[in-house]
């Protein structure tokens with residue numbers, strides 16, 4: 001199966017998550033990993049699963065990944081993830097509610113992918129960073145690998161292609 005993972009990352013955390021997914025899935029599948037910039041103009045034909053990820057910035061994905069997710073030639077099974085700040089680290093505490101209520105990049109990416117005609121696989125995922133520039137919370141890299149594995153299981157045909 002051919003899998004394409006496209007991501008954006010300002011401080012490198014979303015990149016680490018995307019790399020963990022690529023490392024895991026490439027054990028059993030053909031995986032391409034590309035930044036939103038590298039994926040510009042990329043031929044997307046033959047992709048069996050598209051995974052798109054972004055840092056959450058101002059409740060939404062970055063403009064670069066948003067632009068990728070709105071490509072009219074997207075189709076087929078797709079999944080979305082983001083990185084986001086650990087709510088417990090936000091001060092003052094009432095701001096936590098605001099950040100949570102504002103929403104996250106993955107939800108918006110999933111909506112955009114669906115609007116372009118993709119079929120969502122699994123639930124969106126958010127991976128937590130402990131400060132704006134990271135690091136990732138302990139265990140998130142492993143959770144990313146597991147999430148990616150689970151996506152394959154949830155594909156129509158169960159990935160045994």
Ligand SMILES: Cc1cc2nc3c(=O)[nH]c(=O)nc-3n(C[C@H](O)[C@H](O)[C@H](O)COP(=O)(O)O)c2cc1C
Nearest residue numbers: 009010011012013014055057058059083084085132
């Ligand atoms: C300008 C800015 C806005 C941010 N907005 C949010 C937000 O709305 N919600 C959230 O959970 N995290 C927010 N964050 C934290 C980012 O999600 C965090 O920097 C990102 O996950 C790091 O990923 P990266 O290393 O791939 O850039 C923001 C960070 C910055 C710098």
